[in-house]
Amino acid sequence: MIITTSMKTLKLVTISLVFVIGMGLSANAQVETGEDIVDSAQQFGQIHYFHTLLQDTGLDEKLREDGPYTVLAPTTQAFQELPEDVMEELLEDADKMRELLLAHVFEGTVRAEEFAGMDNITSVDGTEFVVSHTEQGISVDGAMLVAANIIATNGVIHAIEEVLLP
DSSP states (O other): OOOHHHHHHHHHHHHHHHHHGGGGGGOOOOOSSSSHHHHHHTOOOHHHHHHHHHHHHHHHHHTTTOOEEEEEEOOOOHTTOHHHHHHHHHHHOOHHHHHHHHEEESSOOOOOOOOOOOOOOOOOTTEEEEEEEEEEEETTTTEEEEEEEEETTEEEEEEEEEEEOO
């Protein structure tokens, strides 16, 4: 049991380092969680609110399916930076919140290094976002990837610094 706990702690420390180091890692750097997207998202404090919203809207069930999916998960801070009236409206209307979250989910697995060959990406709800490449890194509709290539059993998660507003 001590070994299991130690391995889980090591896994969480490794995952946390991905967030601390962010895009400073090479494009090929990745963390494989061995769990689905929902359980993988739960392990990251920086996207904990996104994980909670997935559960609140029932999207967690979809993201436990085979996929594969690419998820651009806004950080908790990104949600805190939304205008108060926008956030209140989303929290009062579960359907709008679900639509917003679906705009962050994409069919297939797109790793950070694969964004280099893309000009845009279309979410599962049909929203198209512009992909940009700058000296600072990769952005989707202006939201910079702050952590990349968190590999789940049914896809990949990238943390982004802003909420995508379709």
